[in-house]
Amino acid sequence: MENRGGFGSAKLPSDELKTNLEYIRNLFTGDETIQFRHLTSPYQTDWRFCLVYADGMVNNRIVNADVIRPLLEYRFPERPGDPAEFISQHVMFSDGSEKTAEVEKIVQGLVYGDSVLLIDGCAEALVLNTKGWAMRSIEEPESERSLRGPREGFNESILTNLSMLRRKLRTPDLKFHYRTFGRRSRTKICVCYLDSLINHDVLTELEKRLDDIDIDATLDSNYITEIIRDKTYSPVKTIGSTERPDVVASKLLEGRIALFVDGSPTVLTMPHLFIEHFQADEDYYINYVFASIGRMLRILSFFVSISMPAIYVALVTFHQEMLPTPSLLSIITARQGVPFPTALETLFMIIVFEMLRESGARMPGLMGQALSIVGALVIGQAAVDAKIVSAPIIIIVAFTGIAGLMVPKIKGFVIMMRFLLLGFSCVLGIYGYLLGVIAMLTALFGTSSFGVPIMPDVYADDAQDYKDIYWRTSWKKMLRRPKLLSWNHNRQATKGKAK
Amino acid sequence: MKPWKKIVLALETVLVLSLCVGCWNYHEVENYTIIAGLAIDKGTGGHKYHLTFECISLMGGKDTPPQPVLIEADGDTIFDAVRGTISMTDKKLYFSDCKVVILSKEIAENGIKPLMDFFIRDSEPRLTLNFLVSDEPTAGEVFRPKLASQQPVSYQIAGMLQSQYALGRVLAIPLYQMYDILGCSETCDESLTLPNVRVVKTKGSEMVQTSNNVVFHQDKMVGTLPEEDGIYYLMLRNKLSGGLIVTGPDGGKDITLEILKSSASIRPEVSGTNATMKIAIQVNAALAEENTDSLQYNLANEKFRKVEKMGAETIEQNVKKLVADDQKDYGADIFGFGKRIYEDNYSDWKALSPRWEKVFPKVKCEVHAEVRLKNAARAYPKEGT
Known part of the structure; x- marks a missing residue:
């Protein structure tokens, strides 16, 4: 499969520099970044070369100092049997130097920042490592x-x-x-x-x-x-x-x-595994108690984020008797004069929140202020005052959104589940919500990643298996690797009774 | 089948199943009128019942608290009257937040079993509803006062019943317990009590008060226990978790004990047609106030014992008096004596039960009370140290 769409096992056509050069030029017709540098040794004029490289992909200093300079300064002897081998061994300063006649390798080298040295009278070329393109420095992600x-x-x-x-x-x-x-x-x-x-x-x-x-x-x-x-x-x-x-x-x-x-x-x-969505790298670098609290908060936020709108709609439109009297009264007061049904209102506000989030992620930084004004004032305050939505919805959506931002690694799934559960709730109330949650859990427990179930807690049989799930145990006590992931379970072989 | 067809089919199934399912009960909250409380009077114009609903009006703005509004309707059954209100308001009445049902004396005297059925059978009213009997000429009048707190009278009453643990005067029996007692009355002849409620007019403002236990003979009202007997009634029913006992030497009333915990056990002894109830009451109390100028009970242990004894005597006397008065005046087994015999020895009960109506007024009571002072705010070493 390496050669699919490539050159198969095609070889350089001849040992004449001119022919080979013409062949490569033809391959790269219309590509003006490919540079051809002709060289002739001043001491032995029958040693003629052509250095081919892609401009911008190579480090010019390396090409000058480690390829061109030794070629021009070296006092070549009479021609040996294999000039490519001779140059590779005696002349080149470059660390990587591969002798090949395969067009595929030559072309791949060229487009990946290597320089190709064609030698007159030799059917093979040298692919020299001269990579050196500009790239981003190492930063914090x-x-x-x-x-x-x-x-x-x-x-x-x-x-x-x-x-x-x-x-x-x-x-x-x-x-x-x-x-x-x-x-x-x-x-x-x-x-x-x-x-x-x-x-x-x-x-x-x-x-x-x-x-x-x-x-x-x-x-x-x-x-x-x-x-x-x-x-x-x-x-x-x-x-x-x-x-x-x-x-x-x-x-x-x-x-x-x-x-x-x-x-x-x-x-x-x-x-x-599914739990990896909630494991932050920092969990392992700070005190395990705080790390564990943070992790449990993340798991809670996940549930809050997918459930909150669904449960609100179920309670307000199906199971009013489950609301304490004061909150029922305040919800009724807030809903006076709002034209849309609760379900529609909730759906509408969740979509608005997703729009705000998406626009926040895509827009240039300078426009952030405008967005927060529009989000907070226009959509929050004004929409409630104008009786387009009721105030509790804003609270629910804001809470849902915040909880969702706690678990950015599972964002897509959360958004999808949120709409799904809301839909179930709008139709069947709390029963619908539970139905949705059951469906979700069934699907999750049935999913595996490369043969390993993504919810392996079911297979846990002792406390060690739980030591990095809901609670991150102290490193001293983390004796084993997660089951099923590894064939070598001992993390700390000399400690404890871990098998 | 192609995968996309499978998905479409699954979606269609979900859609059809969920939209056609029987439990569609989507309704918006603002289309309901919340009932806070309900008063039942004798009906007018040939109807059996006249109902007064205390509803909560939520049309006010953000800053005004919910205002109570009264709706009245007549009907031949409770539900008939409830549905009758639709001709007066555009919204359905909603019962899940209804906390109290007030009965007029007349209704209570005629028996309350028929009324309870609606509240137990319908799905909206809660089984934790409290029934009260109005001291006013009609039950509806209880809802008339405008309270200073501006909250609905019903919620005020419900709150008062909930705070009884600190006062220990009336026994609030929620609907489900009423049902148990009245349902049991066929086997155990137990009688019910309900709290009363009245309107109190003070200068410029009106309040509601609940202070007495109304005695029923089975389900028909027969009288009212005196206010000061309430705490001993609760003590006997084992429902006391607070309240005060005022006692003193030689029948005086200058020492106040605050009850922290009280437990009563009733042990029946039956011989032939005579029954004796051995009642043991144990009270943990704190010496809360000594309203004298000598502070004589503050220090020594032996004087402390004296206070305990005085308290116990007060309790014994009052409990005896309470039982005797009830036996004499009403003959209603509001203490559950019959039920105790039924639980304790079924064969005794079988022998007694046909004549329980006659036996109960003659049941003897031996009361033994014990008071332990736990807490007296005195800087004196504990006993034995």
């Missing part, structure tokens, strides 16, 4: 900030990203396997895992799914996520994603597999 813990985040270069991971896990047990995807984008990806910890069934399954990919281009890791995920139409995430090397390292240490995609700062981890 915007979407996963934390107050404590490492601040570095991945950038768009796969090599930089792999090096960041390598620095965290300095063991030969850490394996990296490259693959290339995309008939046109030729994107490099890297499967990465700790060989002694993983569940090898997961790795086999992942490799099987990766083999089946046939795609034009992968511009972000999500392209791959959507192709290899367990249930194509399910809204639940079964593949995790993060921009933080420390998170990837910790996931690998629990026996997961990471997948780096070149050009994307988002690294995929799998299998992905």
